[in-house]
Amino acid sequence: MIIVMGLPGAGKSTVLKSLKTEYEILNWGDLMFEIEKREFGIQNRDEMRKIPIDKQKWVQEMVAKALSKMTGKILLDTHCSVSTPSGYFPGLPFNLLNLLPVEALVLITANPSDVAKRRVADPTRKRDQDDVALHDQMNKSYLAAYSAFSGAPAVIIENKEGKLEDAVAKLHSLLK
Ligand code: AMP
């Protein structure tokens, strides 16, 4: 399993969509959204990070347990950390990371001002206008912690403005 993470608006899902691969691409947020629609009546995926943290934790754990049972070549689209009203919430707490057969940890990042612009330009999402640079710095810290804990290498991919293909090629080079 290759875990791909990144700031909202860094272009993580776009990079994954452009990738030609036999890996199965799974989105952690989709799996949480299905549960939260059913259990809590959540209607929009951008509401998920605003619900009480104990509920987010409960759903996060259900998804990690489901993912731990999946086999095959998986590329997992998720977050290093989620910016919530309670603070930065780790996407892969060690007890859950421990359940996943992680081969590589990839962070897709971009220039904070480009990320802020991409958020404003995306009408399909209700992105926050929070401190992008601080969140990116936190994500890099979490990435290092996940790598040290799991022993899986950490890879940082810059998704530069107008250079989507380069980011896609770099991710492609990591696949077996
Ligand atoms: P995305 O579409 O990738 O922005 O994901 C939608 C939402 O799913 C995020 O804003 C989070 O609320 C939630 N989410 C995704 N991955 C995780 C994770 N590993 N841990 C907790 N929440 C997550």
Ligand code: MG
């Ligand atoms: Mg996404």
